[in-house]
Amino acid sequence: MKKNSIEKKRYAMVIDLRRCIGCHTCSVACKAENRVPLGVYRSWVKIIEKGNYPNISRHFLPTLCNQCDHPPCVINCPVQATWKLENGIIIIDEHRCIGCKYCLASCPYNARHINPLIPIVQKCTFCHHRVYAGLEPACVEACPARARIFGDLNNPQGEVAKLLSKHPFQVLKHEMGTYPQVYYIGADLDAMDPFAGRKEWM
Amino acid sequence: MAGISRRDFIKWGAGGVALLATSLPSEGISSPETRKSVSRTTGRLRKSIPSVCMMCPAGCGILGYLEYGKVVKIGGNPLDPNSRGRLCAKGIAGINHLYNPDRIPYPLKRAGKRGEGRWKKISWDEAFREIALRLKAIQTERKQNDLILRNTWDMAGNEIAGRFVSAFGGSGSFQHAILESPNGVSALQDISGYSMGIGDVAHSRYILNFGGNPYETHFLYVPFIQRLIDARINLGAKLVTFDVRISQTAGKSDEWFPIVPGTDGIVILAMAHVIANEGLWNKGFIEQWTTLSTVQLLRRLAPYTPKKAEEVSGVKAADIKRIAIEFAASRPGVAIGGGGLLKHINGTDNQKSILLLNTLTGNLDSKGGFGFPQPYPLVPPEPIPLKTRRMDPESQNLFLRVDQGTQNLGVLMTHMDNPVYKGPGSKLISAVLHDEKKIPFHVSIDPFLNETNLYADLVLPEASYLERWDLLSPPSMERVPYLALRQPIIKPLGESLSFSQILIELAHRMGGDMGKYFRFGRIEHYIEATINRIPKLVDAGGIDFLMEKGIWIDPDGKPTYRKYESERLKTGSGKFEFDSSMPVYTPILHHQKMGEGEFHLTTFQWNVHSYSQTANCKWLSEIVHRNPLLISAETAHKMKLRNGDRIRVSSSLGSLVTPVMVTQGIHPKVVALSDSLGRWNYGRIARGEPFQSEDPETRLIWWGKHGTGAHPNPIIPIQKDPAGGGQGWMDTVVRIEKI
Amino acid sequence: MDVNVIYNVEHEMHLGTLIALYFYLTGLSAGSFIISTFAYGFGMVKYKPLGKIGVVMATLLLIIAPMILLIDLAQPLRFWHLILYLRITSPITWGTFLLTLYPINCMIYGYFMFKGNLKRTKIFGLIGIPLALMVHGYTGFILALGKARVLWNTAIMPPIFLVSAMVSGLAMMILVVIVKDYFIQRGKEHDPTLIYGLGKLLVVSIVLDLILIGIDLTVLLTSHTEAYIAALMLLEGSFSHLFLGVEVFLGALVPLFLLLFPLTKRWVPGIAIASVLTMIGILAMRYIMVVGGLTIPLS
Numbered sequence A: 001m002k003k004n005s006i007e008k009k010r011y012a013m014v015i016d017l018r019r020c021i022g023c024h025t026c027s028v029a030c031k032a033e034n035r036v037p038l039g040v041y042r043s044w045v046k047i048i049e050k051g052n053y054p055n056i057s058r059h060f061l062p063t064l065c066n067q068c069d070h071p072p073c074v075i076n077c078p079v080q081a082t083w084k085l086e087n088g089i090i091i092i093d094e095h096r097c098i099g100c101k102y103c104l105a106s107c108p109y110n111a112r113h114i115n116p117l118i119p120i121v122q123k124c125t126f127c128h129h130r131v132y133a134g135l136e137p138a139c140v141e142a143c144p145a146r147a148r149i150f151g152d153l154n155n156p157q158g159e160v161a162k163l164l165s166k167h168p169f170q171v172l173k174h175e176m177g178t179y180p181q182v183y184y185i186g187a188d189l190d191a192m193d194p195f196a197g198r199k200e201w202m
Numbered sequence B: 001m002a003g004i005s006r007r008d009f010i011k012w013g014a015g016g017v018a019l020l021a022t023s024l025p026s027e028g029i030s031s032p033e034t035r036k037s038v039s040r041t042t043g044r045l046r047k048s049i050p051s052v053c054m055m056c057p058a059g060c061g062i063l064g065y066l067e068y069g070k071v072v073k074i075g076g077n078p079l080d081p082n083s084r085g086r087l088c089a090k091g092i093a094g095i096n097h098l099y100n101p102d103r104i105p106y107p108l109k110r111a112g113k114r115g116e117g118r119w120k121k122i123s124w125d126e127a128f129r130e131i132a133l134r135l136k137a138i139q140t141e142r143k144q145n146d147l148i149l150r151n152t153w154d155m156a157g158n159e160i161a162g163r164f165v166s167a168f169g170g171s172g173s174f175q176h177a178i179l180e181s182p183n184g185v186s187a188l189q190d191i192s193g194y195s196m197g198i199g200d201v202a203h204s205r206y207i208l209n210f211g212g213n214p215y216e217t218h219f220l221y222v223p224f225i226q227r228l229i230d231a232r233i234n235l236g237a238k239l240v241t242f243d244v245r246i247s248q249t250a251g252k253s254d255e256w257f258p259i260v261p262g263t264d265g266i267v268i269l270a271m272a273h274v275i276a277n278e279g280l281w282n283k284g285f286i287e288q289w290t291t292l293s294t295v296q297l298l299r300r301l302a303p304y305t306p307k308k309a310e311e312v313s314g315v316k317a318a319d320i321k322r323i324a325i326e327f328a329a330s331r332p333g334v335a336i337g338g339g340g341l342l343k344h345i346n347g348t349d350n351q352k353s354i355l356l357l358n359t360l361t362g363n364l365d366s367k368g369g370f371g372f373p374q375p376y377p378l379v380p381p382e383p384i385p386l387k388t389r390r391m392d393p394e395s396q397n398l399f400l401r402v403d404q405g406t407q408n409l410g411v412l413m414t415h416m417d418n419p420v421y422k423g424p425g426s427k428l429i430s431a432v433l434h435d436e437k438k439i440p441f442h443v444s445i446d447p448f449l450n451e452t453n454l455y456a457d458l459v460l461p462e463a464s465y466l467e468r469w470d471l472l473s474p475p476s477m478e479r480v481p482y483l484a485l486r487q488p489i490i491k492p493l494g495e496s497l498s499f500s501q502i503l504i505e506l507a508h509r510m511g512g513d514m515g516k517y518f519r520f521g522r523i524e525h526y527i528e529a530t531i532n533r534i535p536k537l538v539d540a541g542g543i544d545f546l547m548e549k550g551i552w553i554d555p556d557g558k559p560t561y562r563k564y565e566s567e568r569l570k571t572g573s574g575k576f577e578f579d580s581s582m583p584v585y586t587p588i589l590h591h592q593k594m595g596e597g598e599f600h601l602t603t604f605q606w607n608v609h610s611y612s613q614t615a616n617c618k619w620l621s622e623i624v625h626r627n628p629l630l631i632s633a634e635t636a637h638k639m640k641l642r643n644g645d646r647i648r649v650s651s652s653l654g655s656l657v658t659p660v661m662v663t664q665g666i667h668p669k670v671v672a673l674s675d676s677l678g679r680w681n682y683g684r685i686a687r688g689e690p691f692q693s694e695d696p697e698t699r700l701i702w703w704g705k706h707g708t709g710a711h712p713n714p715i716i717p718i719q720k721d722p723a724g725g726g727q728g729w730m731d732t733v734v735r736i737e738k739i
Numbered sequence C: 001m002d003v004n005v006i007y008n009v010e011h012e013m014h015l016g017t018l019i020a021l022y023f024y025l026t027g028l029s030a031g032s033f034i035i036s037t038f039a040y041g042f043g044m045v046k047y048k049p050l051g052k053i054g055v056v057m058a059t060l061l062l063i064i065a066p067m068i069l070l071i072d073l074a075q076p077l078r079f080w081h082l083i084l085y086l087r088i089t090s091p092i093t094w095g096t097f098l099l100t101l102y103p104i105n106c107m108i109y110g111y112f113m114f115k116g117n118l119k120r121t122k123i124f125g126l127i128g129i130p131l132a133l134m135v136h137g138y139t140g141f142i143l144a145l146g147k148a149r150v151l152w153n154t155a156i157m158p159p160i161f162l163v164s165a166m167v168s169g170l171a172m173m174i175l176v177v178i179v180k181d182y183f184i185q186r187g188k189e190h191d192p193t194l195i196y197g198l199g200k201l202l203v204v205s206i207v208l209d210l211i212l213i214g215i216d217l218t219v220l221l222t223s224h225t226e227a228y229i230a231a232l233m234l235l236e237g238s239f240s241h242l243f244l245g246v247e248v249f250l251g252a253l254v255p256l257f258l259l260l261f262p263l264t265k266r267w268v269p270g271i272a273i274a275s276v277l278t279m280i281g282i283l284a285m286r287y288i289m290v291v292g293g294l295t296i297p298l299s
């Protein structure tokens, strides 16, 4: 594709929860790829169980930075240390970030963290360094169930666009108006609800 | 196909994957070209070396990525026809084993009393000399059978271990866990002559699962689950699971039926009864390919009515009938079993029942049915010593026999074996190991100190699986046999040596007759010699090809079904033998006497842990480090228990204390405890303690304060299936009390 | 239907006590500055004794406060990025300007006050008022624009912060005057009417503050579920002791009682107690807002 074609790339991820097996491979692949230290996460898999015996089901919700199209973290960063690339990926300039942590507080998805070894803010970047080299993100590549699909939303032939045009999908916290670029197929409302099943908040 | 050039072959190799991929209905698989890794700092492509994972028995192909001489990441090998370049969390975390700060750096000799845990450093020379001395001593006494070499479940080291023991003149080499349970193997062999059976789930439209947990475990985890998922999404396959608790598989199945533990057999036979009586079976297949006629079958199945099965198992007769009819009507369909089926003292019959159910619908060795993938035959280099018993289900009970004095033991060598932790009746095992009279000399070969080699006299630091050579042929999901090469991604760290290399060195030290069986000198030469006996592979480039690709797929292999039509089955009659091996349901006796307040104790595996192997992997223990007892909401309500309350769980062998996790998802008569956590001697990471080391992250370990679990095996008695010899892991009866 | 969370990760809370303290100190500073302008900006002679104390306190507090902010930065040495790479949509950027201009203005204002140049004092006092309001108001915006956090994300947050700044500022002034009159200049004759006057102002601002809190709570309680849960967290959940006990009861109702009850309203120790309690109450409020706001789970 020509570099300056009219159609810009818009990277997005589809997480097809009909496929997901809740195996945490994505979380560990991310730790391995991005040297994410113990105690913090760029990606994790929430697992819930619902129903009453014997009618019960399990639901998984792998979570990562949504690369929001309208990202509160970017709007609130005082030093332009985080911004949206042409292709939609939100990145952080680790040398510019002053560590005020305002973006951490602003992100509705808990997607950012302070690296406990080197005090800077980090998060999922859709493995930008890999995407740049023409590779898939580490979590996508590893996922044994092929539940994570990555690609250009603007490419009508791509798997991402195909899946989203065929299936009903969900995004997290739609009401925040952040326009997430991580799309879920078959997400369970209780798994998406931060309060469901948390007895201390009921 | 003689004369195929190496270039052609490489093309085929890559194309082969694509070819197999197109046999799936939709959704592509990323090409090998996108399976690479770049440096995060420089963006340069990382060098990669293909090898094979050993974090569980599945043996997925991996690529070890290197940067500045360090392994920086483990990825999947896209040429692997089974895993197709995918991995699981454990596979990726293998790197935590490699660079684990608790690895044993050099040979250790016991410094204090046995079991005290005090060690001193010795040289390899000293270690070899001492072992050779001990071995020679029993050799001169003509007590060669007193050498017992216990090897891991990993198939690769078995030939060399067996070779060592038979060259020594003994007969005691044990592979202590035969993928899953000896029960499965024995049932399969009796009926089909094969020792391995797997559902061809990629092409099934109906998957009936008894006590398997493929979403989290399964001995071919990654290869198996990806096909099962493909079938569910692309073929709309229905998944029905029978399990005593809501595993992730059960929780994601179309239907889940909780069942009384150990009663799967009668439900399966009742389904067979329904299919037979409704005439939904494949009569032709039964008459032609089994040793039973349909008339005989009908008679033998007569007692197993759905109503009877309901009384025993708690699964409603109407459901049994409905599922049986559905199963028979949706073809191809397959019934599969797992640990929940096999790890009982009636497990052999349970597995036979599964085979019978697949037989009734004609789904044996058929597309989407129950297949028998065979490994590629490997012939080791000459001279080959007389064969010994390589696999011995009796291995479970070795320590019991030693304790009773029916088994002599002079020298015990254990490799990647942790019976004190993963065995039943593990208190007895540790007592026997502690006793120098019963076990005069114990050498452990392992990269880590664990609960078992705490009682060793010598601990030899083993190379991890990322640092050694093995040649394997995992059961192929695509039904074309293939070879996979495990090769060192880096040189063994510290002074460690691989298991095979240790045996080779030792054989040479023993001198005399032994050396001649180990003339090849190094394990890689042995592997090369084995490879050189496969002309097709030699044509493709031999060991160089394997070292470059990691995988070799037999170019002549075709994914054939119904092999029994072209190749005689290795059973007496050449048919599936059901007359002599007709499954029956035998109730588990001690379950019949259970009173109020008594529960079945089921054990299970977490998806991110492998038995006794992974608790020291930081990335895995960070995710799952606690091991609460799962208990039903009903029981919890009766006993006024809330999440996190501590209870005492007691069996006939003793008791343990653990917090509970209250769930709706478990049979009210069952409590469940995972067997992968609760370590008492497996290093600091497994204990959840932060500490300073070369890895700056070890000081960030945070989960210790949440508890690191209790382990069920000390209270699980040794109980054996008389038919197949397998341990009844899931048959323990316990009482629970709040403390 | 039961829902059971089998696995989820706990996220560390990265903003906390230090930020709450920062908000508190800027609030105090803004409050005391405004009080100091009563005399010098608006010519209310009665408050003249407060002018100089006010400006000194305002300046001092505003030198300490940003230092706390700096300590809280993960990369404090990069603070100058705030000026070089500023992004105008971020309230922290607004703060950067305000925290530069306001102390400068304070110093000029103070300089002329001490010089006795009343005209210039008045000019800079009047310039300073909107600055002081904004300095504290912007902290309210920091929370208000954190739209991920239901407790913060309300347009009423800046006014709440302003009014509570007045409350704590007044309370501090009362205490300063009491300390000055009864301890430092002991024996000298003094006139408690100033204290009574400040007490009345304090009553007005506490009432105003309570009204705003009431409005906030009402909206939380009647808005969407997450807001409702946040309100419950304050009313009966993990922050209820701090909120109802310390912020509302000790920090507002008890002082109101002391300041209005005929037997205590002219009793200087009573007024002192009321002031101390008010200051504690506002500190609690800052803490509840920052930490409580972050406690509510997002995932």
Ligand SMILES: Nc1nc2c(c(=O)[nH]1)N[C@H]1C(S)=C(S)[C@@H](COP(=O)(O)OP(=O)(O)OC[C@H]3O[C@@H](n4cnc5c(=O)[nH]c(N)nc54)[C@H](O)[C@@H]3O)O[C@H]1N2
Pocket: B056, B057, B153, B177, B179, B180, B181, B210, B211, B212, B213, B214, B216, B217, B218, B219, B220, B221, B242, B243, B244, B245, B247, B259, B260, B261, B262, B263, B264, B337, B338, B339, B340, B341, B343, B344, B602, B603, B604, B605, B606, B607, B608, B609, B610, B611, B676, B730
């Ligand atoms: N993550 C992970 N994967 C693994 C391993 C591991 O340790 N961890 N180990 C590997 C090895 S060596 C093996 S053998 C396989 C084992 O893997 P599987 O064959 O899947 O067997 P298990 O996990 O032992 O048990 C499966 C299920 O049986 C249920 N169960 C218990 N009793 C009964 C019963 O009476 N009836 C029924 N229907 N269900 C019952 C349990 O609740 C459990 O969910 O996994 C392999 N893969």
Ligand SMILES: Nc1nc2c(c(=O)[nH]1)N[C@H]1C(S)=C(S)[C@@H](COP(=O)(O)OP(=O)(O)OC[C@H]3O[C@@H](n4cnc5c(=O)[nH]c(N)nc54)[C@H](O)[C@@H]3O)O[C@H]1N2
Pocket: B097, B152, B153, B177, B179, B180, B181, B339, B343, B415, B416, B417, B418, B419, B422, B423, B445, B446, B447, B448, B449, B450, B462, B463, B464, B465, B466, B499, B603, B604, B610, B611, B612, B613, B614, B675, B712, B713, B716, B729
């Ligand atoms: N309660 C209960 N117990 C069970 C079961 C159950 O279902 N329930 N299942 C049983 C089954 S099916 C199985 S297969 C067994 C498995 O049990 P094991 O065979 O004991 O388990 P592993 O986890 O494979 O690891 C054994 C040891 O290998 C060592 N190790 C790790 N990496 C390496 C390496 O690279 N080289 C060497 N030499 N050693 C290494 C570690 O020290 C570890 O302790 O457990 C059995 N135990």
Ligand code: SF4
Pocket: A015, A019, A020, A021, A022, A023, A024, A025, A026, A027, A045, A060, A062, A142, A143, A144, A145, A146, A147, A148
């Ligand atoms: S790796 Fe894939 S299947 Fe596993 S939890 Fe993540 S998204 Fe789900």
Ligand code: SF4
Pocket: A064, A065, A066, A067, A068, A071, A072, A073, A074, A090, A106, A107, A108, A109, A110, A111, A112, A123, A178
């Ligand atoms: S998910 Fe959070 S960190 Fe990611 S872009 Fe959206 S607001 Fe920013």
Ligand code: SF4
Pocket: A076, A077, A078, A079, A080, A081, A082, A092, A096, A097, A098, A099, A100, A101, A102, A103, A104, A121
């Ligand atoms: S922590 Fe860094 S990236 Fe986040 S808002 Fe502050 S300066 Fe920006």
Ligand code: SF4
Pocket: A029, A030, A031, A033, A034, A042, A043, A064, A123, A124, A125, A126, A127, A128, A137, A138, A139, A140
């Ligand atoms: S895309 Fe990369 S950074 Fe983001 S969650 Fe996946 S592996 Fe982690």
Ligand code: SF4
Pocket: B053, B054, B055, B056, B057, B058, B059, B060, B083, B086, B087, B088, B089, B090, B091, B092, B220, B221, B222, B223
């Ligand atoms: S399933 Fe996971 S642990 Fe097992 S071999 Fe494959 S990657 Fe390794």
Ligand SMILES: [Mo]
Pocket: B153, B177, B178, B179, B180, B181
């Ligand atoms: Mo096993």
